[in-house]
Amino acid sequence: MYGIDFGTSNTVVTVREGGGSRILDLGSGAVVPSLMYFERDRRPSIGDEAIADYTEARGRFGGKANLYNSYRFFQALKLALKDTSFKGTTIFGGFWPAESLAGLYLREVKRRADRAAGTECRSAVVGRPVVLSGKAGLVGAGRSALDVEDAVVERYRKACAFAGFEEVRFVPEPVAAAAGMVSEISGTVLVFDFGGGTLDVAVARIGDGGIEILSSSGRDLGGYLLNEDVSRARIIRHFGSEGKIRTMKGTYLDMPRWITDQVASFYALPLSDVAATRRVIKELIYDARPIDKPSLRGLAEFLDRNLTFDLFGAIDDAKIALSSGLESEIAFALPPHLSFRERISRTEFEAIAKPRVGEARAVVMEALHSAGKEPGDVAAVVRVGGSSRIPAFVAMLEESFPGKVREGQVFTSIASGLIAARDSGLSAA
Numbered sequence: 001m002y003g004i005d006f007g008t009s010n011t012v013v014t015v016r017e018g019g020g021s022r023i024l025d026l027g028s029g030a031v032v033p034s035l036m037y038f039e040r041d042r043r044p045s046i047g048d049e050a051i052a053d054y055t056e057a058r059g060r061f062g063g064k065a066n067l068y069n070s071y072r073f074f075q076a077l078k079l080a081l082k083d084t085s086f087k088g089t090t091i092f093g094g095f096w097p098a099e100s101l102a103g104l105y106l107r108e109v110k111r112r113a114d115r116a117a118g119t120e121c122r123s124a125v126v127g128r129p130v131v132l133s134g135k136a137g138l139v140g141a142g143r144s145a146l147d148v149e150d151a152v153v154e155r156y157r158k159a160c161a162f163a164g165f166e167e168v169r170f171v172p173e174p175v176a177a178a179a180g181m182v183s184e185i186s187g188t189v190l191v192f193d194f195g196g197g198t199l200d201v202a203v204a205r206i207g208d209g210g211i212e213i214l215s216s217s218g219r220d221l222g223g224y225l226l227n228e229d230v231s232r233a234r235i236i237r238h239f240g241s242e243g244k245i246r247t248m249k250g251t252y253l254d255m256p257r258w259i260t261d262q263v264a265s266f267y268a269l270p271l272s273d274v275a276a277t278r279r280v281i282k283e284l285i286y287d288a289r290p291i292d293k294p295s296l297r298g299l300a301e302f303l304d305r306n307l308t309f310d311l312f313g314a315i316d317d318a319k320i321a322l323s324s325g326l327e328s329e330i331a332f333a334l335p336p337h338l339s340f341r342e343r344i345s346r347t348e349f350e351a352i353a354k355p356r357v358g359e360a361r362a363v364v365m366e367a368l369h370s371a372g373k374e375p376g377d378v379a380a381v382v383r384v385g386g387s388s389r390i391p392a393f394v395a396m397l398e399e400s401f402p403g404k405v406r407e408g409q410v411f412t413s414i415a416s417g418l419i420a421a422r423d424s425g426l427s428a429a
């Protein structure tokens, strides 16, 4: 049996071994970036291999007008799977439902895991966010949060079946992390799992080798959203967001925001049909003030050349650098249209992320409240997930739980606890 932590940014797989589980090396280490490269007539590649193929393809197809017909590069497929308003995307003329796209990624994960384990395995315990109907906009139109929840679980099931798994059970991600800590901690434990896509919290009572889950809560808040916040605050203006469009009457209108927001839609953009957007941008270039034309040409080129991941990577790296340093830089160039270096200090980033820190505190307090606990009752707060290293969020936890906050295995805690959670009766079909 495998334990699969299918993360928005990273995937980790464990295999049952003896009385416990072992983390598998999936080819280039335990942690595989959740990325997929797709080219006509080729098996898709994932992780670091996908990045290498994407980089190579950009050179090879460089001169072509519409790269979307040559190759595709997907990131955060988990967000697409969770978003029931996203049905699928057309790749080289064939329609791919969200479940099959995520399933294709998981099939490659399974292939690597089978190779590492030395045997084929068709059963898995898969992690899932606590809340699957987290996007407020999704609920409504006659659908309750529970309907959406069921619909997303069904999409997860289909993706796992597509990947070749016959028996699948699910465990909320922070519950898995807590189950993996049974031999290390005792008392009331709060797991703060802050990853790329979601913030998930669980409160558990651990003792005498057993575990009881008291509550859990979650929200669509993660590293992706922070990167989008940074992009909206500091990047989209380089792509013309503050530009003006001349109307037929000779007056000026603001640039339509949905156009330049494309460079802050990191997961959605590679999945969307950019043809219509590209047409609109070309028309806007015609009517734009001369001063704004290069930015818009840069935006058109950004879409044409499929550069979402490059810009995303530059923002992600700069944000991560701010967890250890006090200043970093986001550099990006699309010659001859645009080129920028945005210096960003930790203080500036913290100002951008401030509302998110408040939202994260609310998720923590909600879990604590529904567990019937006060901060003083908690023996330990364990931070896991890459975003839990951001100093502003660490400070928020320290303030609420002074002296009790510690870092867990940031990238592997969830995977390590999945099989243990199943064995403790904490999984569901």
Ligand SMILES: Nc1ncnc2c1ncn2[C@@H]1O[C@H](COP(=O)(O)OP(=O)(O)OP(=O)(O)O)[C@@H](O)[C@H]1O
Binding pocket: 006, 007, 008, 009, 010, 011, 034, 078, 173, 194, 195, 196, 197, 198, 199, 222, 223, 224, 316, 319, 320, 321, 323, 384, 385, 386, 387, 388, 389, 390, 410, 411
């Ligand atoms: N040192 C760091 N400081 C700030 N952010 C970081 C750091 N290291 C990684 N991250 C962020 O953590 C995120 C990835 O973390 P992780 O691998 O735990 O997410 P995930 O499990 O894939 O996502 P999720 O569980 O939400 O689906 C990315 O958004 C990345 O930018």
Ligand SMILES: [Mg+2]
Binding pocket: 007, 008, 173, 193, 195, 196, 385, 414
């Ligand atoms: Mg995670």
